[in-house]
Amino acid sequence: xxxxxxxxxxxxxxxxxxxxxxxxxxxxxxxxxxxxxxxxxxxxxxxxxxxxxxxxxxxxxxxxxxxxxxxxxxxxxxxxxxxxxxxxxxxxxxxxxxxxxxxxxxxxxxxxxxxxxxxxxxxxxxxxxxxxxxxxxxxxxxxxxxxxxxxxxxxxxxxxxxxxxxxxxxxxxxxxxxxxxxxxxxxxxxxxxxxxxxxxxxxxxxxxxxxxxxxxxxxxxxxxxxxxxxxxxxxxxxxxxxxxxxxxxxxxxxxxxxxxxxxxxxxxxxxxxxxxxxxxxxxxxxxxxxxxxxxxxxxxxxxxxxxxxxxxxxxxxxxxxxx
Numbered sequence: 425x426x427x428x429x430x431x432x433x434x435x436x437x438x439x440x441x442x443x444x445x446x447x448x449x450x451x452x453x454x455x456x457x458x459x460x461x462x463x464x465x466x467x468x469x470x471x472x473x474x475x476x477x478x479x480x481x482x483x484x485x486x487x488x489x490x491x492x493x494x495x496x497x498x499x500x501x502x503x504x505x506x507x508x509x510x511x512x513x514x515x516x517x518x519x520x521x522x523x524x525x526x527x528x529x530x531x532x533x534x535x536x537x538x539x540x541x542x543x544x545x546x547x548x549x550x551x552x553x554x555x556x557x558x559x560x561x562x563x564x565x566x567x568x569x570x571x572x573x574x575x576x577x578x579x580x581x582x583x584x585x586x587x588x589x590x591x592x593x594x595x596x597x598x599x600x601x602x603x604x605x606x607x608x609x610x611x612x613x614x615x616x617x618x619x620x621x622x623x624x625x626x627x628x629x630x631x632x633x634x635x636x637x638x639x640x641x642x643x644x645x646x647x648x649x650x651x652x653x654x655x656x657x658x659x660x661x662x663x664x665x666x667x668x669x670x671x672x673x674x675x676x677x678x679x680x681x682x683x684x685x686x687x688x689x690x691x692x693x694x695x696x697x698x699x700x701x702x703x704x705x706x707x708x709x710x711x712x713x714x715x716x717x718x719x720x721x722x723x724x725x726x727x728x729x730x731x732x733x734x735x736x737x738x739x740x741x742x743x744x745x746x747x
């Protein structure tokens with residue numbers, strides 16, 4: 425069985441909608457077993473990815489440009505770390521936050537188009553996975569393979585642990601060897617004016633071990649220096665963010681004071697309007713009562729007028745009949 429064949433089948437399976445994976449895997453395993461029983465068994469053993477890993481795989485299939493941009497950023501960040509360029513790390517850190525936010529929104533959109541929404545928790549796992557892509561070349565290869573099985577995380581110091589997180593890991597491209605630290609020149613023993621080497625005073629080995637700190641290995645020292653530069657850049661960035669947020673908080677306090685004053689004025693106006701409304705209601709009630717009385721009086725007057733008219737008619741008739 426060749427890893428390339430298994431990787432090709434796996435890539436097709438992990439590119440499918442989440443709900444179709446199991447059925448597609450069963451069908452693919454059956455087809456593969458017809459050609460190679462070992463390959464069929466390997467296909468059947470391919471794990472179903474987590475939702476976060478599936479969402480990242482969808483990016484690999486439908487928006488590889490997003491992952492390529494993040495991978496390029498990761499390369500530039502590693503270069504800045506190697507050169508201990510705090511300013512560049514600060515700018516790249518801002519760029520990473522912007523790209524990660526946009527990438528997560530793209531992942532949400534692509535996942536929805538493929539039949540699955542992403543919760544906030546899953547979106548957070550997607551962001552951590554994409555952050556790991558920028559921190560480690562091996563993680564970048566795993567993410568861009570489209571065969572991710574679970575979310576990744578990175579602490580910025582250590583290599584991302586890829587054990588069990590990608591299907592067919594043997595088919596991933598080999599990681600670039602780490603850069604070798606510059607060799608340091610061998611130190612020569614100090615000599616006296618006579619040209620002979622100055623002899624070091626004898627001391628017990630245990631005392632020498634206690635008094636002489638063990639030097640850090642070059643790779644660990646370089647990592648520590650890079651971490652220090654990144655931490656200093658992050659500190660400066662955080663301080664700037666804190667200042668901006670403080671300015672926003674001050675502006676918010678000013679806005680609140682102005683709005684409270686405006687609200688007090690509006691409440692005063694509202695009280696005046698309420699008083700006028702109450703007076704109008706009382707006037708309406710009184711006017712309505714008077715109007716009803718006037719209507720009743722008008723009805724009574726109308727009836728009185730009709731009776732008077734009838735009496736006049738009767739008297740007129742009697743007068744005419746008397747003549």
